Amino acid sequence: MRDLASVMWKECAEMVGGQRSLRVFGIAVILMGIAPSLLARHSVLNAVFFILLRIFYVLLATVIVVANTAPDLVLHEKVGRTFDYLLATRLPDWAIYGGKVLVAAAVGYIAALVAVVLQLAFGAVLSGQGWNWLFLGDATGRILALGLTADLSLYVAVVGTFVALRVGEQRSAYLVTVLSIGIWILPFLLGWWKIGTTAVWFAHATELFAIVAIALGVLGTRLFRREMLVLYLQE
Amino acid sequence: MDSNAVECRGLTRTFGDREAVTDLTFEVPTGSVFGFLGPNGAGKTTTVRLLLGILRPTSGEVRVFGLDPVANGELVRGQCGVVLDQVGLYERLTARQNLAFAARVARMPVSERSGRIDEALRRVDLYDRRDDRVSGFSKGMRQKLAVARALLPEPRLLVLDEPTAGLDPENIVMLRELLLSLAEEGGRTIFLCTHLLAEAERICNRVGILQRGRLRAVGEPGEIAGRRGPSVRLRLSRMTAADRLALPPGAHLEPLEGDEWRCVLAREDDVEEVVAALVGTGVGVRQVTPEALSLEEAYLQVIGGGEHA
Numbered sequence: 001m002r003d004l005a006s007v008m009w010k011e012c013a014e015m016v017g018g019q020r021s022l023r024v025f026g027i028a029v030i031l032m033g034i035a036p037s038l039l040a041r042h043s044v045l046n047a048v049f050f051i052l053l054r055i056f057y058v059l060l061a062t063v064i065v066v067a068n069t070a071p072d073l074v075l076h077e078k079v080g081r082t083f084d085y086l087l088a089t090r091l092p093d094w095a096i097y098g099g100k101v102l103v104a105a106a107v108g109y110i111a112a113l114v115a116v117v118l119q120l121a122f123g124a125v126l127s128g129q130g131w132n133w134l135f136l137g138d139a140t141g142r143i144l145a146l147g148l149t150a151d152l153s154l155y156v157a158v159v160g161t162f163v164a165l166r167v168g169e170q171r172s173a174y175l176v177t178v179l180s181i182g183i184w185i186l187p188f189l190l191g192w193w194k195i196g197t198t199a200v201w202f203a204h205a206t207e208l209f210a211i212v213a214i215a216l217g218v219l220g221t222r223l224f225r226r227e228m229l230v231l232y233l234q235e
Numbered sequence: 236m237d238s239n240a241v242e243c244r245g246l247t248r249t250f251g252d253r254e255a256v257t258d259l260t261f262e263v264p265t266g267s268v269f270g271f272l273g274p275n276g277a278g279k280t281t282t283v284r285l286l287l288g289i290l291r292p293t294s295g296e297v298r299v300f301g302l303d304p305v306a307n308g309e310l311v312r313g314q315c316g317v318v319l320d321q322v323g324l325y326e327r328l329t330a331r332q333n334l335a336f337a338a339r340v341a342r343m344p345v346s347e348r349s350g351r352i353d354e355a356l357r358r359v360d361l362y363d364r365r366d367d368r369v370s371g372f373s374k375g376m377r378q379k380l381a382v383a384r385a386l387l388p389e390p391r392l393l394v395l396d397e398p399t400a401g402l403d404p405e406n407i408v409m410l411r412e413l414l415l416s417l418a419e420e421g422g423r424t425i426f427l428c429t430h431l432l433a434e435a436e437r438i439c440n441r442v443g444i445l446q447r448g449r450l451r452a453v454g455e456p457g458e459i460a461g462r463r464g465p466s467v468r469l470r471l472s473r474m475t476a477a478d479r480l481a482l483p484p485g486a487h488l489e490p491l492e493g494d495e496w497r498c499v500l501a502r503e504d505d506v507e508e509v510v511a512a513l514v515g516t517g518v519g520v521r522q523v524t525p526e527a528l529s530l531e532e533a534y535l536q537v538i539g540g541g542e543h544a
Contacts (some may be wrong), residue, residue: 017327085323
């Protein structure tokens with residue numbers, strides 16, 4: 001665990017030292033935190049639609065931030081030629097991989113939480129009706145905003161890390177990672193899965209997605225090998 | 236304690252059809268300074284990666300302090316400090332943060348970290364720049380910081396892959412002095428991949444010369460330089476190709492510049508016989524000078540021989 005903590009410390013220090021990830025984080029969180037309240041103020045659409053829109057923005061903040069952060073944590077090592085050093089340390093493979101994935105996932109989850117807080121704060125300020133808990137007052141809303149964002153962060157972090165290891169270019173890695181989330185919409189569009197609207201349905205869906213994300217993460221620790229990275233660096 | 240820090244037996248690594256290193260067999264005694272010499276693309280970096288267990292050998296075996304680096308990667312790398320040809324410093328971090336990460340990776344006790352990081356920075360004259368980001372550092376400063384990072388956990392084996400590549404003369408001298416002081420301190424094994432043959436001759440106890448993935452020579456610098464047998468430098472006149480045939484067995488002539496020739500002898504005593512043979516064929520022998528090859532000359536001969544092989 002100390003090795004994992006060491007890698008996470010380094011990744012966090014680099015994120016603080018770098019401008020790009022922080023900029024994306026700031027823009028995504030502010031936009032996704034403020035936009036729904038601004039729309040709600042000027043629109044005549046119904047309240048249920050806006051609740052869904054607010055949740056969608058929170059999920060979107062997660063996706064944007066993690067899909068940027070996860071490839072960046074890999075690609076800046078490639079561009080800065082620091083991977084060779086990292087591989088020459090005594091750090092185990094799983095710690096190098098796990099540190100990157102967990103930091104990317106944590107940043108995504110924090111982005112979702114900050115977006116929720118901003119939505120609550122701006123909702124109170126702009127609505128003129130005082131404080132209310134918006135979608136957090138509802139069980140389904142809480143599951144989506146606090147549970148599904150956690151799953152989504154981990155899933156996108158794992159996929160983004162592996163995509164970056166293969167694609168090797170920031171913009172392409174970002175697009176492929178976002179596409180990997182779009183895949184999940186297909187079964188619904190094709191009518192294979194039906195979206196329920198109850199808290200129970202969303203709770204089960206969140207649990208299942210968590211299992212998929214964790215399984216994918218564990219599979220990643222098996223697939224991530226130093227030798228694979230050396231060959232990647234030689235490409 | 237292991238008598239050899241590094242042992243390679245028939246070490247081979249291929250990438251597809253290409254053989255990066257082939258049948259390497261050598262030892263690096265514990266506490267010695269081993270110079271690994273060879274032109275670009277000879278396979279030095281691949282060998283370093285094999286020593287550190289980052290790559291698996293295709294065949295043959297490698298042991299570092301008696302351990303297989305692939306099976307015991309953490310243990311082996313934990314005893315090594317590494318400066319690679321791409322130094323791999325984190326540009327977004329400060330000098331101190333770079334060393335702090337190395338200290339964490341080495342599991343250095345928290346109480347010791349700060350003191351040892353300051354000490355390492357002072358040693359390479361970077362203490363005053365400790366809180367500056369590496370992105371603002373010159374190439375020489377980066378190289379010094381990379382050496383400080385490698386030395387921080389006090390490794391038993393220090394692996395330096397072209398530490399002077401791309402440096403200006405002033406920084407080369409600085410780094411050479413640092414390497415000399417490390418070599419003189421003793422107690423640690425240094426595996427130095429370099430192009431700087433004069434430095435290797437001064438610092439290294441043993442050297443290996445690698446060319447196109449094959450080890451062409453390995454031994455002490457003086458031993459390699461003298462391996463082709465004793466030689467003399469001759470200034471000759473009226474020399475023709477046919478006159479070479481008159482030389483005694485084991486001796487042969489190589490043209491140098493102008494009227495100068497190098498004569499490699501089977502034995503040191505053969506020099507009189509060579510001179511007599513040449514004079515007998517009508518060649519004018521104007522000067523005979525005993526010659527000691529430098530490592531650089533020996534290297535060029537070995538590499539040159541390999542090119543023609």
